[in-house]
Amino acid sequence: MSPRVHPGFLYEFILHPAGEILFSKRITELEPSATIALGNLVKKLEREGTKILSFTLGEPDFTTPTHIIEATKAALDKGDTHYTPSEGNMDLRQAVAERVRSRNSLKAQPENVIILPTKLAIYMAVQALVDDGDEVIFPDPGWVSYGPMVQLSGGRPVPVPMVNMDGWKWELSDIEAAITKRTKVLIMNTPSNPTGSIVDRKEQEGLARLARDHDIRIISDEIYENLIYGETHHSIGSLPAAEDRTITVSGFSKSYAMTGWRxxxxxxxxxTIKMVNKLQQHTLTCLPGFVQKGALAGLKGGDSSIEEMKREFRARRDMIIPLLNEIDTISCEVPKGAFYAFFRMDNGKSSLENAELLLKHAHVALTPGSAFGKAGEGYLRMSYAASREDLEAGAAAIASHVSSHQ
Ligand SMILES: Cc1ncc(COP(=O)(O)O)c(C=O)c1O
Known part of the structure; x- marks a missing residue:
């Protein structure tokens, strides 16, 4: 039976014989974001009156620095509420170019910069580079949205497992083995969500050589670049072998506690910027002018707020990792960056089962490692973007659950 058109609405919905609305294959095949779904479940339980200690969401629990908020308010008062240039205001593009020249050693001028939400930047980069059937390599475990973004662009996601040897690393030989004639892009992420590991300069040199030899573009996701404890961040786009093929993305969300500002x-x-700007023009159009004024104040306002937040995250990391390691069945390396403890739980259960049991019995919400790829199975991610009291209480609740379920 062929689909029929349901005429009862302003828009006509195509119905299949069972009467359900038909959606595109692309969107039907897409999994909803596992991390957001879990966060929503926590909110539901909380609405029902259960007190949940939630460590699932990836956002700093700090408020946006006052000078950024004040600059935004002033822009609103001045009526900065209209469209801006699609690639972003020139003053902000200039400030970003200056920032990445001095901090990341990237050779950037304003024409190398486009302003957009970081998540969209990754998606648009993939859209701009990938044709149907092209392959995109990315880390496993890795951020939950890389695969879906590749799928939505008609590409084939190729997660390449990292190995955990006192910190998660990508073996060059594993990446090389995954490269085919269709490999178009390699996405790397340093520091990593979910593992907190970093890709150091030496590893980046290997990746850059591989990309050059196989003519692959690199998307370098550096959204956690300011949250590194004790080591320095390095951008692969500054390496001569990679500078002409790398798209570097970063932003304000994690560094300035500005996740909601997008x-x-x-x-x-x-x-590349011109191509991505076409996508921007036909979709988002531009970012609000008042948001860009706030962001500019962030870049011009010094680093004290970043430093303060980083100190606190480091203190929490140094507190929570030993507490987790004291728990039977749990082992956790010290993450070098971001704000996640990615720990192993060796009790014969899947990471999803463990996440569900901990939510149900210990009222602690964690993200199952399998949400980040096959290599994440056996692990759980605990975001330490939470108060020290909650982290301590969370570790105690996990410990008591583990000891009573041995
Ligand atoms: C690894 C990684 N990349 C990109 C993003 C997207 O950042 P934003 O929320 O600023 O778009 C996130 C957000 O959680 C992330 O964890």
Whole structure:
């Protein structure tokens, strides 16, 4: 039976014989974001009156620095409420270019910069590079949205497992084995969500060589670049072998506690920026001018708020990792960056089963490692973007659950 058109609404919905609305294959095949879904479940339980200690969401539990909020308010008072240039205001593009020249050693001028939410920057980069059937390599375990973004662009996601040897690393030989004639893009992420590991300069040199030898573009996701404890961040786009093929994305969300502002940047060669700008023009149009004024104040306002937040995250990390390691069946390396403890739980259960049991019995919400890829199975992610009291209480609740369920 062929689909029929349901005429009862302003828009006509195509119905299949069972009467359900038909959606595109692309969107039907897409899994909802596992991390957001769990966060929603926690909110539901809380609405029902259960007190949940939630460590699932990836956002700093700090408020946006006052000078950023004040600059935004002033922009609103001045009526900065209209469209802006699609690639972003020139003053902000200039400030971002200056920032990445001095901090990341990237050779950036304003024409190398477009202002957009970081998540969208990654999606648009993939859209701009990938044709149907092209393959995109990304880390496993890795951020939950890389695969879906590739799928939505018609590409084939190729997660390449990392190995956990006192910190998660990508073996070059594993990546090389995954490369085919269709490999178009490699996405890397340093520091990593979910593992907190970093890709150091030496590893980046290997990746850059591989990308050059196989003519692969690199998308470098550096959203956690300011949250590194004790080591220095390095951008692969600054390496001669990678500078002309790398798209670097970062932004304000994690560094300035501005997740809700949806503002970030992409740095790339001017041709890539022009292509992405076409996508921006036909979708988002631009970022609000008042948000860009706030972001500019962030870049111009010094680093004291970043430093303060980083100190607190480090203190929490140094507190929570030993507490987790004291618990039977749990082992956790010290993460070098971001704000996640990615720990192993060796009790014969899947990470999803463990996450569900802990939510139900210990009222602690964690993200199952399998949400981040097959290699994440056996692990749970605990975000330490939470108060020290909650972290302590969370570790105690996990410990008591583990000891009573041995
Ligand atoms: C690894 C990684 N990349 C990109 C993003 C997207 O950042 P934003 O919320 O600023 O768009 C996130 C957000 O959680 C992330 O964890």
């Amino acid at each position: 503002v970030g940047w992409m740095i790339a060669d001017p041709d």
